[in-house]
Amino acid sequence: MVKAVAAVARERGAPLFLEEIELDDPRDDEVLVRVAACGVCHTDIKARDGYGSVVFPIVLGHEGAGTIVEVGSAVRDLTPGDRVLLVSDYCGRCSRCRAGRTAYCEEGPRRTFGAVRPDGSTRARIGREAIRASFFGQSAFATHALASERNALKVSEELPLQLFAATTCGMVTGAGAVLQVLPVDPGRSLAVLGTGTVGLAAVMAARVAGASIIVAVDQRPSRLEHARELGASHVVDTSTTPDLPHTLREITEGGCDAILDTTGSGELQLAAVQALAVLGQLGIAGGGGEPGVPLGSLMVGGKSVRGIIQGDSSGTLGLQRLLQLHQAGRFPFERLVRPYPFERVNDAIEDSLSGDTVKPVLIFPGG
Numbered sequence: 457m458v459k460a461v462a463a464v465a466r467e468r469g470a471p472l473f474l475e476e477i478e479l480d481d482p483r484d485d486e487v488l489v490r491v492a493a494c495g496v497c498h499t500d501i502k503a504r505d506g507y508g509s510v511v512f513p514i515v516l517g518h519e520g521a522g523t524i525v526e527v528g529s530a531v532r533d534l535t536p537g538d539r540v541l542l543v544s545d546y547c548g549r550c551s552r553c554r555a556g557r558t559a560y561c562e563e564g565p566r567r568t569f570g571a572v573r574p575d576g577s578t579r580a581r582i583g584r585e586a587i588r589a590s591f592f593g594q595s596a597f598a599t600h601a602l603a604s605e606r607n608a609l610k611v612s613e614e615l616p617l618q619l620f621a622a623t624t625c626g627m628v629t630g631a632g633a634v635l636q637v638l639p640v641d642p643g644r645s646l647a648v649l650g651t652g653t654v655g656l657a658a659v660m661a662a663r664v665a666g667a668s669i670i671v672a673v674d675q676r677p678s679r680l681e682h683a684r685e686l687g688a689s690h691v692v693d694t695s696t697t698p699d700l701p702h703t704l705r706e707i708t709e710g711g712c713d714a715i716l717d718t719t720g721s722g723e724l725q726l727a728a729v730q731a732l733a734v735l736g737q738l739g740i741a742g743g744g745g746e747p748g749v750p751l752g753s754l755m756v757g758g759k760s761v762r763g764i765i766q767g768d769s770s771g772t773l774g775l776q777r778l779l780q781l782h783q784a785g786r787f788p789f790e791r792l793v794r795p796y797p798f799e800r801v802n803d804a805i806e807d808s809l810s811g812d813t814v815k816p817v818l819i820f821p822g823g
């Protein structure tokens with residue numbers, strides 16, 4: 457048993473409480489990580505607010521980074537002292553995992569929002585109270601977290617964990633959507649709806665892909681300014697743009713080859729379909745919105761809509777590619793990151809919601 461301090465979500469929509477929890481010792485296939493840093497993602501906030509199958513009390517946090525302190529007997533490639541970045545967990549056995557589509561693992565819902573082990577057990581407790589502590593296979597809003605060999609990527613000694621904790625979810629999602637899924641090739645056009653972490657990562661990736669027109673769409677001028685700095689060729693402020701489809705068609709001289717929606721807004725998704733070029737594709741990377749797209753409208757023009765989870769990444773491959781791009785100076789995500797001490801987790805969440813901070817990262821004592 458390992459004692460840790462965790463930010464525990466106890467009820468829907470309420471602030472998190474810092475409490476001492478007891479984590480299990482690592483099982484055969486598990487690793488114990490001393491957490492150095494953890495990014496805050498909108499999915500954490502959605503879970504805090506009761507989205508999906510979340511059961512309280514639960515420890516959130518799914519962008520953990522830290523150092524291995526103990527490994528189970530079946531763990532082969534990680535040893536104590538290794539520094540790791542944690543990604544979303546998957547089973548590794550189902551047909552989708554075997555095909556390399558781990559983002560769509562059959563056990564995904566249980567291993568992400570369910571926050572329990574595959575056998576249904578919880579990883580932590582306070583006294584006799586069970587605490588769900590396998591959120592995305594990690595629950596890294598805590599000084600220590602259990603993960604598995606599968607969802608831990610070993611990184612070099614030099615890599616600053618405090619910064620790179622920002623990369624493992626939203627950045628991979630935005631970059632993967634552009635580089636792996638949508639038809640964003642040299643000379644083509646992409647519009648990105650919403651300029652949070654996912655949207656701005658998509659803008660950076662579109663530059664890597666060689667898109668000639670990259671349009672960032674938002675209603676916050678400061679975010680649009682960020683998007684310009686990171687490579688957007690055009691920006692559209694929806695608060696002063698009465699006809700978004702018309703504006704996007706004008707900028708792209710006929711329609712966008714690809715559009716990525718990160719907002720989940722049915723209204724924006726409908727506008728996006730209207731703004732697509734013939735054979736254009738709309739990627740949906742922001743869930744939870746109301747239905748908006750009349751599907752019959754896709755037929756004329758051969759347009760398509762594609763849902764995208766975690767940028768279609770397979771295991772840690774999406775993250776590895778992103779680290780390579782960063783090393784080559786082509787993915788300057790550090791401009792979006794703002795650190796917060798762990799105990800200010802609720803401030804980090806509020807600043808993310810208000811838009812004051814694009815990407816908060818919690819820094820742990822000794823991290």
Ligand SMILES: [Zn+2]
Binds near residue numbers: 549560561563
């Ligand atoms: Zn699977």
Ligand SMILES: [Zn+2]
Binds near residue numbers: 498
């Ligand atoms: Zn996330």
